[in-house]
Amino acid sequence: MKRLLLISLIALCLMDLSAQSDLSSSIRDGTQLNEDQKALSELEKLKAEGHNHPDLYFNLGVCHNKLGRPGLATLYYLKTLSLDSAHPEARHNLKLLQDLSPSKANQENNPFLVQLLYDILAWLNHARLAILVLVFLGLTVLCAHWLLHYSPDAEKGPPILLLSICTLLLVMASTVLIVKQQRSSRDNRAVVTVPLATIYKDEGTLSSSENLPETSIVRIVSQRRDLYQARLQDGSLVWIKRADLTRLQDI
């Protein structure tokens, strides 16, 4: 009888354990959490020391994402892309993060050719543009040499044509490089890093019924008191509380 009771008791315990696997209170086991937090604190330390490598910012983004802070992850991925617009991992993770975001506000639906142009411009990071500038400068100088030493009585069409093409390419590459450098150094983008940011159409009344979810990307136009005037992806101008946004320049 005692054995029967003991077996019944064990069976009941086992049933209880199996039921707990479906829905139960949890005992804290923060192994993975600690790993990410540890990695994050190490990376933050490196950043504080002045390191500014794109991979460092990318890794910070990955850590924040794993710790459930998609807003900060988006911010660090943007920072990575600001330094190296062709960073494939950052581009991929940022896109997936935007896709995973409950909000579809950030998802761009550009026409194919426009998107292709953006992709090409993104692929041309600072390093690639610098090489292109040097290559086109070299070609331009070579063509200039050719033109200078071209036989005076010969038709100068070919060297002038080549010189024009190379000069045009040089100007284009230089312009893109300068613009990218300017935008990188004066990047006015910011990301919503709170769960939901309220947006206001009017600075004075602070009356609104709209909001922006976390990971939304905006461009800061101006700032007054504790508000930022920001331009949304659709081009509209709104006011957002400073506490709800984190600027790229601030990290």
Added chain:
Amino acid sequence: MVKQFWLPFFILLTILGPLDAQSKVSVSNSVNKQVLFQSDLLLYNLRVSASGSVQPEEPPAPNVSGLRFHTQTSSRESRANIVNGRLETSTSVTYSYYYYPTRSGKITIPAQSVRVGRSVYRTNPITVEVKPDISSPPSRPSPSRPQRPSSPSYDPFGSFLPPPPEAEGESYILCLPETQSVYRSEPAIVSYYLYTTEDVRSLNLTEERDFDGYGKAVFEQPGSLDFERVEYKGRSFRRSLLKRLVLYPHSTGTLKAPEMAGSIRLMTFMYQNRNLSSRPASITVRELPSGAPAGFGGAIGSFAITENYSSQSVRLGEAIVYTVQISGQGNFNQFTAPSMSSDARVQISSPQVRDQLNAGTKGTRILQYTIIPKVKGEIRLPLFKFSWLDSSSGKYLIFSGREAVLSVKPGTSTVTTPELDKMLDKLSMFSRIEREVYPPFRPWHLRWWFWLLAGLMLLSLPVSAVRAKRKQARFRDPVGWKNREAAARLRDSFNQAKSLAASSSKDFYQVAGNCLSAYLAERYDLTAHLGTGELATELASKGLSDDLISQIQQFLTDMQAALFAPSANSDNAIATDLPKLEKIVRALTEAGGKA
């Protein structure tokens, strides 16, 4: 003959027609409800209908004990149909009388007389039962829903007919939170109602003032005022939902709900507007309890979770889809989908998320993970885990997916594993980039070697341009170029001779003679080794001035004397001959020796 036969028949029809029509008049009466509450409106209809036209005399509103007459309307409806080629017309006139009960109990609307033409018709009396008003659910109002006609308080005209006039009307906007206490980041639903005892025809919300500490979204906003009867503070009110917001608290403490302001349009004896503001309301925001489980992604609410595998038997190279459905109410827009980690046997994508949510708060989220086995055999799939804070119990809960075994058979599919891996890579996030050190990052265009290379390339241009210019000059004017080259050489040789003269070297005459002879031969195409006389003749023929020719002749003679008959005071001779040579060189290089 035919006309004479039909004419009396038509006259008979004309006379009998109206009589026939009058015989089909009917009068009926009805009420919109047999049982009503004291605050309800009673509609009493009297309908006179007839085939053909009808012109009843407008009956007065019946005087009913226990009912207070409010207003009356009438409507006329005419119809014309062609049946088998015959025109049939019918008309009905409806008189509507609105009453408010003044007492409870059974009330009888007496029979009424209606005169149509020369006939008088009588209606039947109708008895209705009036009940005292019931108490409504108090402080926590339910969402505004239209009541069913079977409901005792159902009033189909309540939304557009005025309430009974009262001595002093009241209207205000109330902010009613669904709950008084929430956790940080837990959505709190607040409803804004217009409570009124007046005849509010419209409301225009003009302002929504926000306070610190929350984000918000619109949960529900009706397009028109839809009143229902409720009791508030012991009085009977009509109320209509204006707006329902979801607040997402950012910080703990007391959260002040947004303040709504607007203006209502009232109908008293005339239209008038009045501004209203919602009364302040607050919610207590609590910090999340300690003991959050690993992988807690910030989900708070009440959720029900189901899972499903598209298949549990595949061939190598095929994929299955694992679907998780999270339903309920919570902060859906504040947590991301949990990731499932791949291992050596299966690769699992990042989830594809599809939401069917209202204001990011209520509804269903569907997560789909693509799973690709890497090996054949029986594979125990990783468990899906989702943890959240159950807002009702205040405890952290974890959903663990059921243990599933995937049976993977040898592949025959045309889709190769690398292709599936590639597809899966597109759906998976990259992990950290392992780096021992992070070198200082400086863009290439800001490094010294970039500008050095660019500078060298640019510097080559002026050098090349100078060379090209000389080349072109030689090409365009060969004689001039030859002369300039000869003059340059002459100047060089003169400088050499000058330095020899400074050191009183005997080679001065040798160098001076050579440079002068070479220049003259090159410049004027003279043959070498001419005698002094012949040289003078040739130079004269080239247009050189006589003075210069004589200077040259003199210098050459002195040179020959110094070379072949040196004297003791040759040093003095060099000192006197150098200025002569300089004069000759200047004359030759400046004007080509011509006068």
